[in-house]
Amino acid sequence: MDSQKNENLLNLALDTAPVERERSLELNVGYDEREKAWEVIVKYHGSLQELAEWGILTEELIAGYAILTVPESEMGRLAEVEQIEYVEKPKRLFFSDLAGNTASCFAPGSRLYEGLSGKGVLVAVIDSGISYYNRDFRNADGTTRIRYLWDQVLNREFSEAQINEALMTGSRQAAQQLVPSIDTSGHGTAVAGIAAGNGGEGGPAYAGVARESELIIVRLGSPKENSFPRTTELMRALTYVVKKAVELAMPVAVNLSFGNTYGAHNGTSLLERFIDNVSEIGRSVICVGSGNEGASGGHVGGSLRIDRAEGYEVTNLVNGADGAVENSARKVEMTVGAYERGLNVQLWKEYADRYLVTVVSPSGERFQADTDRPGKQTYRLQQTQILFYNGEPAPYMTAQELYFDFLPEEGSRYLDRGVWTFEIRPLRIITGNYTFYLPSETVRSADTRFVRTTPDVTLTIPSTAVKVVTVGAYDPVYESYADFSGRGYLYQDQVNSRTSDTFVKPDIVAPGVGVLAPDRYGGHSPVTGTSFAAPFVTGAAAVMMQWGIVMGNDPYLYGEKVKAYLRKGAKPIRGVAEYPDARVGYGALCVEKSLPR
Numbered sequence: 001m002d003s004q005k006n007e008n009l010l011n012l013a014l015d016t017a018p019v020e021r022e023r024s025l026e027l028n029v030g031y032d033e034r035e036k037a038w039e040v041i042v043k044y045h046g047s048l049q050e051l052a053e054w055g056i057l058t059e060e061l062i063a064g065y066a067i068l069t070v071p072e073s074e075m076g077r078l079a080e081v082e083q084i085e086y087v088e089k090p091k092r093l094f095f096s097d098l099a100g101n102t103a104s105c106f107a108p109g110s111r112l113y114e115g116l117s118g119k120g121v122l123v124a125v126i127d128s129g130i131s132y133y134n135r136d137f138r139n140a141d142g143t144t145r146i147r148y149l150w151d152q153v154l155n156r157e158f159s160e161a162q163i164n165e166a167l168m169t170g171s172r173q174a175a176q177q178l179v180p181s182i183d184t185s186g187h188g189t190a191v192a193g194i195a196a197g198n199g200g201e202g203g204p205a206y207a208g209v210a211r212e213s214e215l216i217i218v219r220l221g222s223p224k225e226n227s228f229p230r231t232t233e234l235m236r237a238l239t240y241v242v243k244k245a246v247e248l249a250m251p252v253a254v255n256l257s258f259g260n261t262y263g264a265h266n267g268t269s270l271l272e273r274f275i276d277n278v279s280e281i282g283r284s285v286i287c288v289g290s291g292n293e294g295a296s297g298g299h300v301g302g303s304l305r306i307d308r309a310e311g312y313e314v315t316n317l318v319n320g321a322d323g324a325v326e327n328s329a330r331k332v333e334m335t336v337g338a339y340e341r342g343l344n345v346q347l348w349k350e351y352a353d354r355y356l357v358t359v360v361s362p363s364g365e366r367f368q369a370d371t372d373r374p375g376k377q378t379y380r381l382q383q384t385q386i387l388f389y390n391g392e393p394a395p396y397m398t399a400q401e402l403y404f405d406f407l408p409e410e411g412s413r414y415l416d417r418g419v420w421t422f423e424i425r426p427l428r429i430i431t432g433n434y435t436f437y438l439p440s441e442t443v444r445s446a447d448t449r450f451v452r453t454t455p456d457v458t459l460t461i462p463s464t465a466v467k468v469v470t471v472g473a474y475d476p477v478y479e480s481y482a483d484f485s486g487r488g489y490l491y492q493d494q495v496n497s498r499t500s501d502t503f504v505k506p507d508i509v510a511p512g513v514g515v516l517a518p519d520r521y522g523g524h525s526p527v528t529g530t531s532f533a534a535p536f537v538t539g540a541a542a543v544m545m546q547w548g549i550v551m552g553n554d555p556y557l558y559g560e561k562v563k564a565y566l567r568k569g570a571k572p573i574r575g576v577a578e579y580p581d582a583r584v585g586y587g588a589l590c591v592e593k594s595l596p597r
Contacts, residue, residue, distance in 0.1 A: 002375050003079035003087075007269075008391035008401050009262070010040065010089040014075055015376045016387060023407040024387075025342045025439055026262065029230065030089040036072050039090060039232055041065065041270050046083040061239045063277035065270070067232050086395055088270045090230035091461075093220070093258045094442040095128065095187050095531055103476035103511050104536050105571070106209060106543070106591035116543040118210025120550035122147070122252040123196040123542050124241040125535075126234065127188030129153075129181055129219035131520040132163055133172045134189065136197035136208075137215060142167060145196075147214050147248070150240055151181040152221030152233055181219060186520040188219065190527050191257050193518030195535035196542070206516060206524055209539025209591070210546075216241055216252070229258070231271045234462075238274075242281045251283040251545040251558055255538040256468075257531035259291045259460025261298060261437045264348050268397040272465040279467040283549060283558040285541040289530035290472040290486035290506045291460025294583075296441040297449025299458050300332050304355075304424065304432035329425040332436055336362075336406075337447025340415045346437040347402040347422070351393050354427040355434075357402060359386065362418025371402065382416040383409045419451070456582050459486040459505055469541065469563050470505045473512025473533040474588055479574040481583045482513050485530055488582040506585040507563055508570050510536035537566065540591045547595055554596075569594025 002011040013027040021027040030039045043065055048058045054077065057069040064085075070078055078084060101107040129151065130137065137145050144167060149158040158179050166175035176182065183189045192208075193200075196215060199207035218237040220229035238254070245252035263269045267276070279286050293299065336343065349355065360366045361381035369388050370377060377388045384406055391401040406415050424434065435457060438444060463470045463486065472485040488505040512533030519525045541562050548557025557565070570587030572579075580586050 004392070004394075005079040005084060005087055007086070007088045007394065008389055008403060010087060012376055012387065012389040012403065012405070013089060019410070020385070020387070020407060023342055024344070024405050025443060026091070026344055027405065029092055030232075038070050038072060038075055040068050040070060040078075041088045041090065041232060041235065042068055043085045043270055044083045045085065048083060051081070059236075061235055061274070062242070062281065063274065065235065065274050065277070067235065086270060090232045091260050091262050091271070092228040092230055093234060093260055094228060094440045095185075095258045101207070101209060104209070104540065104589045104591055105593060106540065112543070112592055112595070116546055118196060118213030118539065118542040118546055120250065121210065121213050121542040121546050122216055122245055122248065122250045123192075123210050123213045123538060124216040124218070124245070124252050124254040125188055125192040125195065126218045126220060126237045126241065126254065126256055127191050127258070128185045129183035129188045130192050130217045131183050131186070131189045131518070131522070132179065132181070132217075133167065133175050134518055134522050135200035136193050136518045138167070138198075145213070145215050146217055148244055149179070149181055149217045149219070150237070151219045152237070153219055154181060155221070156181070183219070183520050187257070187531065188217070189520050190517035191255060191531060191535045192217065194515060194532055195253075195255055195539040197518050200518060200522065202524055209536060210253070210542035213542050214250075216244055235271065235274055238278045242278055242284060245284065246282045251549050253538045253541040253545065254284060254286045255535050256286065256288040256462065257534050259289070259463055261293060261440050261460055262346065263461045263464075264397060264399045264401070265435070265457055265459060265461065265464050266397075266399065267464050267466045268399075269461065272462050273396065275462050275465040276467045279559060283545070285469060285545070285558060285562045286467070287469045287471055287534050287538040287541060288463040288465070289534035290463045290470050291458065292484045292486065292529050293441065293458040293460055294455050294485050294487050295483045296458070297453045298438035298441060299436065299454055300450045300452065301433075301435040301454045301457055302330065304330055304426045304429060304434065329423050332422040332424065333451040334420045334422070334438075335447060335449060335451060336415050336417050336420060337445035338414070338417050340417070340445055340448055341408065341413065343406040343415060343444065343448065344439060345404040345406070345422075347404070348399050348435045348437075349402070350431045350433060351398060351400040352430040353432060356425040356427060358423040358425070359404070360421040360423065362416055362420060369402070380409065383412045384416045385409050455483075456487045457489055459488060464505065467560060469537055469566065470507050470585070471530065471534040471537045472506040472509040472584060473530045474509040474573055474584065475513040476511040477514070481509070481573060481575070485509065485512065485533075485583070488585070504580045504585060508537060508566050508586055508589055509533065509573065509584045510589040537589055540566065540589060540594070543591065544595060565594045565596075
């Protein structure tokens with residue numbers, strides 16, 4: 001029987017045969033075939049010492065969170081432990097790239113530029129690593145600005161002294177012999193350069209925002225070669241960073257330029273809540289890119305309503321003895337491209353609403369999911385097997401998830417291509433709201449997408465965490481919103497009616513189109529994506545904390561207070577009349593206006 005302490009996706013994975021999990025994009029994430037063990041994230045209280053007797057490895061993080069490595073045979077018993085409050089499996093993370101300091105009111109010649117450089121503040125970049133040999137990350141005397149570099153791939157920590165010893169060898173190749181940490185993609189190097197590079201060989205014109213800050217770098221690990229980092233690696237990295245900042249007694253601005261699309265997008269997952277807890281340790285600001293799913297075709301949302309013109313009551317409960325409303329079905333069409341090896345679809349809804357959900361294949365075959373029976377169900381249409389999981393609310397979440405995992409039938413390599421249709425028919429409506437999500441565009445073909453898409457509510461997780469600064473992208477040349485940038489909430493009237501601003505996302509936008517950033521070879525190249533908008537705000541947070549904490553103007557200028565100042569100082573974006581806006585939040589980053597005069 002499924003445990004209510006486990007998230008829906010974990011319950012489905014545990015209830016699915018290994019051969020089927022291997023064909024899924026998500027179900028096997030967190031499972032080690034060689035060790036026959038699961039890596040899971042738990043929220044707990046008290047002590048977990050007794051778990052060692054079961055052969056469970058425990059890695060305690062902070063604030064009552066831990067990562068456990070659990071033998072598959074013990075997964076059923078785990079939920080029975082009283083101290084365990086909730087269990088989630090890891091999710092994959094995808095970097096948010098595609099393919100100006102001046103725009104952000106902070107450039108050479110500006111009023112603030114010479115006095116504020118991030119000195120005395122840490123900038124932490126959790127990403128793909130860094131080309132530490134680049135001049136962008138060195139002091140004037142050639143020594144490194146990196147205090148610590150933790151390479152999760154190598155499972156090694158390198159200190160400032162070790163990096164300086166490597167730099168003294170005089171060549172990049174020789175340095176690699178002593179400190180073999182590399183940035184194979186260049187993504188982390190570009191992000192670090194925008195946030196805190198000093199311009200390197202290009203001089204001040206190429207400098208990042210917090211050009212004299214010290215750095216903590218975490219190269220995210222991946223459990224498998226040529227795979228993606230997971231949320232567990234991120235949680236380890238955040239724990240490491242905040243502990244180092246506290247140890248060094250320095251404020252820290254943390255940059256996260258990645259995310260995924262799995263979840264309710266409302267801040268309730270263990271990862272999102274963990275990040276909110278981390279943000280309250282020490283003096284920190286966490287900045288997260290909103291993702292590049294705005295124009296990817298991976299989301300559809302809407303609201304089912306009863307139409308008075310058709311003779312039905314406009315009430316919360318529909319007419320009819322059996323609650324059926326035949327004329328109000330909604331069709332959501334999805335194209336599946338050629339050579340798609342696997343796909344999953346999330347449907348999130350209010351638990352109080354009841355729908356009939358029918359899935360129709362390209363050839364017209366169909367099944368009606370039993371939404372009155374919780375747990376796993378299995379169907380087959382054409383040569384595609386569909387695992388359906390009918391979820392229930394969790395202790396930390398009121399929303400209900402209906403999860404569809406599309407797998408090639410055994411003996412077939414690909415899903416059936418063509419147009420698949422989800423028909424949603426209401427049985428009982430309270431709000432009628434629904435949202436569909438596909439996996440990140442990184443792991444699906446360009447032809448796999450919803451036919452009629454909804455660009456709103458396309459923020460990636462963890463940019464949906466409440467206490468982070470969520471950063472979207474805009475094009476500074478045209479002063480216009482970048483359409484790929486993840487957007488905020490679909491029901492804008494609901495946001496505007498709230499007395500709290502908690503649910504306004506993104507908070508702000510920054511340059512994210514054609515940004516010049518350091519590459520891994522020591523030069524500079526243009527980059528695009530919210531990955532590269534976020535570090536502008538990370539650097540801005542660092543110089544603001546320098547002004548407030550280091551220079552003594554405001555010792556409490558960190559956390560939510562920095563977010564409030566950034567929002568207040570934001571400048572308008574062309575074509576946006578009312579703020580906050582689902583696309584650009586409070587407007588574009590403007591450091592000069594964000595600091596009190």
